[in-house]
Amino acid sequence: MRHAAAATLLALAGSALLGVALQATPAGAAAAERARTHEVVIQGLLYGPETLTVRPGDVVVWINKDPFPHTVTAAGVFDSGSIAAGKSWRFTAKKPGTHSYLCTLHTTMKGTLRVE
């Protein structure tokens, strides 16, 4: 009896959860589409991660941990200008595509931002 009651409760709980899940689908999709914030750390003249994949509307923050300025520049798509030591730059991804970028001050530094 106790088992049957427990099973019923579980089934009820299960359908309740299923119900919530079903009802939540549109809201859940909206939550998944909500913009995320990603970080790219600049240190030792490297962008980490070197390649980042985001969705349109996501925010990317580049944090410069080197003791001198850097830039995050994808010609015609985005350009941070000089990011001083210890400072950061935020960019909201819009245009889908694979954007190669570099530091115009140290052109050995290269990164890729994928917006899909």
Add this chain to the structure above:
Amino acid sequence: MKHFIITVAASSLALLAGHAVAQAPSDAQIASIVVTANQVDIDAGKLAESKGSNAEVKAFGKQMVTDHSGVNKQAVALVTKLKVTPEDNATSQSLKSGGADNVKNLEKLSGAAFDKAYVDHEVAYHQQVLDAIDKTLIPSAQNAELKSLLVTVRPAFVAHLEHAKHLQATLAKKS
């Protein structure tokens, strides 16, 4: 004269490389070498910022002042934290006198001749410092944080060398 200056700079760093075989520099000596090497390029950069005739050369000089000042600020903060007192040594003295000779030579020049001499020296200087970082400074550094600082700033010297070589090629095309 220019070749003489570059040779002097190269030999001061060759002396540094030679030291690795004879006697590895201590952390206090490495600290002094790092600070002096940066200072020498800051001084030359300041001169290029004011005396350079080509806009790219001036911008490069300005960037050398900014980047090497940043590295020195970080180096000084680290040695202060580690309670290491930079110790003057044959290599740092040689770098200092090589830098002073370079500045003295550059002060006599102007226009395209200045730009060329400055950029040529920057190529030689960054190449030699890079060799010293790889062959002597990183292998000799005892303190892990000092070693890590050298490893972290090494790519800046690579990028500066590439940039200086690019400028050298641009100036050669113009002349």
